[in-house]
Amino acid sequence: MGSLHMLVPLLCLMSTAFGKASVDDGMHAKKKGTIGLITDNNSRNGKEEIVAVKMAMEDFYHYSNQSFDLQIRDSHADSLQAALAARDLIDTQKVEAIIGPETWKETTSVADICSQNMTPVLSLADATPDWSTLKWPYLVQISPNQFKQTKAVVAIVHSFEWYNVNIIYDDTDSSSTRMFSRLYSDLSVSGVHISNVLAIPSLSSSSLPQELEKLRNGFCRVFVVNLSVSLAINLFQTANELKMMEKGYVWIVTDPFTSLVHSLNSSTMSSMQGIVGVKSYFPEIGLQYEHFYSKFQKKFSSENPHELNSEPGIFAARAYDAAWTLALSMIQTTNKKDQTLLDKILLNNFTGLSGKIQLTDQKLDPSDTFQIINVMGEDYKEIGFWTNGLGFSDIIGPNATFNSSMKELGQVLWPGRPWGTPRGWIQALSKPLRIGVPVIDPLKQSVTVIQDQTDNTTTFQGFTIDIFRATMDLLPYHLPYKLYPFNDTYDNLVKQVYLKNFDAVIDVSIISYRYQYAEFTQPYTDPGVLMVVPLKSKVDHRAWLFLKPFTKTMWVLILAMVIYNGFILWMLERRHSPEITGSMLNQTGTMAWLALTPLIKLDGDKLHSNLSKMVMVVWLFVALIITQTYTANLASMLTAERLEPTIDNIDQLRNSNIRVGYSSGSFLKHYVEKVLQFHPENMRNYGELEEFAEAFRRKEIGVAFLEIPAAKIFLAKYCKEFIQAGPLYKVGGFGFAFPRGSPLIPDVNKALLHLVETGKVSELENKRLASEECEDREVNGETASLSPNSFWVLFILTGGTSTFSILVYVFRMNYANSEEKTIWRLTTMIIQQCNHAKRRMSRKVSDVAENPTSSSTTHATPTHV
Structure with a gap:
């Protein structure tokens, strides 16, 4: 079925x-x-x-x-x-x-x-x-x-980077009220600020022109409208009369009005040129719809x-x-x-x-797809579609490609027919923005205010001033501004934005309780507070300092190499040197003297064996390097000042009555007292960084809490006297403060992010620190003991040479012993033959003397011999 x-x-x-x-x-x-x-x-x-x-x-x-x-x-x-x-x-x-x-x-x-x-x-x-x-x-x-159309509205707003909108809705119908509630929630959650809300009670409301006039006098120029057809027609006719359908304005309308735009006459459409609508979608294609369309x-x-x-x-x-x-x-x-x-x-x-x-x-089931339309002329143009969870597309179907931005759908005709996308807001004041600048900044590298009384001019210099000017130059539009000095606390400076005495203030710390007065940009400095303390000399076992140039492993290896080389030299020289004789104690002392000679003097004793000389030359080369390195490292340890912080952590500080310092007029008084929990009697405030250094030297304070930008300058300038101690305490960092809901904040944040990504902020910060850069810094640093890792090639060289020499010596000894045994055997045989022949001759002589006839007979008959 x-x-x-x-x-x-x-x-x-x-x-x-x-x-x-x-x-x-x-x-x-x-x-x-x-x-x-x-x-x-x-x-x-x-x-x-x-x-x-x-x-x-x-x-x-x-x-x-x-x-x-x-x-x-x-x-x-x-x-x-x-x-x-x-x-x-x-x-x-x-x-x-x-x-x-x-x-x-x-x-x-x-x-x-x-x-x-x-x-x-x-x-x-x-x-x-x-x-x-x-x-x-x-x-x-x-x-x-149709509630999901509110998400389509949010997607349109985000596509064109509008972060402030006005909402106009019908409060005579509960469904419209629920739609407004959903719209308000979705926009707020997505980061869009609702500048104003206008509820239109009825068609005959005589207050509509006055209410629209109030919206026109504000800075926000993006309007989201959820009205019935009759109320919407009245709204746009009134807005057209008030010149609110011209260049710079944005109007986004929702159902049910958009689904009936096709029924409006030309005069009504003429007052709605450039509006963008979210329209309920149904497939107006196929044979089924064609028959219905013609018959209808x-x-x-x-x-x-x-x-x-x-x-x-x-x-x-x-x-x-x-x-x-x-x-x-x-x-x-x-x-x-x-x-x-x-x-x-x-x-x-x-x-x-x-x-x-x-x-x-x-x-x-709720609708997931909506059509985006744009009113132009006597009709409207179908720009594309928006599908929940997918985004914008030109078509609906399996071949559709989706994008997160409506800009991909093509050109939109906005009110007043502008070529570009409306900015979405207009500055309410015709004169330049009033920018407040603190005078009491302890960090002159960040902000320096020079007031010339002769010609009544004020000059602003410093890192923060450079960042602010670079940010304003990167905005996609020209925004005139003028800097004004403010000589009071930072909290009061931020309050001036709330009181509308300033349109923005710069060089202020981003703190949570200040959000009740203003809204902040992202920080342009590293966020955090550092604890700075004086340095002191380390007290340790200096009597054993002579052992510190080398590690324990290095000393053991040197001793092993001395013993090994001494043994090798003893083996090679014991047959050539008559002094290497006597008792075992005497021979051991001679062996140690031969090995230690290269470490004590450069000539050494006279050696007889060529192998011994080769071992001694290599060992002399290695010993020379080791002794010179030892001397240099020991000298560095004896002459360098080895320092450490006077206080290691904040718990140690709380347990003592040491006074702490902080910057005048800053939030640090509240932070040190309420967050870090120090007693007010132990707290002192100072203006410039030089005052902190003098207070340390006079023992007025033992610790100073400084924000990271000030701490970097202070430690760079006084690097041999003070050091950071303890952890980094996270706070918001420095930023610019604007009125709550200001449309400038998204653009300023984008410009600041660009400065960070391109390295401009780091370049300006390095330039600020360059004048205070400290050279040859030795704070809390020791000359490191040297390990065998630095000498392993030398040890292999001398050990290998000694081993090679002893192997050659053993080979020679074995060869000599074999040759000696062979000669001895030959000599013994010759001597034995000679002795044997001698004994035979002796017997013959004795026989001749006793029997001469026998001898004659023998000589007479040689043939019988």
């Missing part, structure tokens, strides 16, 4: 367009029930609703061959008349259900009577509260809630010949869908005086002319 419901409006319209049946045919058919319609017959939306409901009844007859009796009653836009009409329809005409009316005030009267008689009422009012269906169970909201124009023109424009609007589409919904429900039920008809109404699910018809909790 749901899919069929999506097609029935189109099918019936086509059958009406191409079929031969007429409405009169349905008049003779058996009636399926009676439907009531309550509306204002004299209003444009009421006329559209009457024609649309009649068309729906005719189209439904051609679709289903079912006809209904339609009873129309005129409410005259009065709740009592609407209630009487509902009573007549129920009691006399026996209607099964009622459509309308479109205002919430009339709807409450009708809903009360209908619920008592269990008769469903399909309300065309678009501002039905959530609790309404609980109070009136037979009330059904058949038109979607013919029927509307015949019934309302005095209306110049016969085009249907959103009210006609909603009334058509409401009648179709009711007719579908009535043919599906037989007992229409109980809950059954209401249940059938709530089950409808189809796509009508105005959009999706599907009820949840007896209401249609």
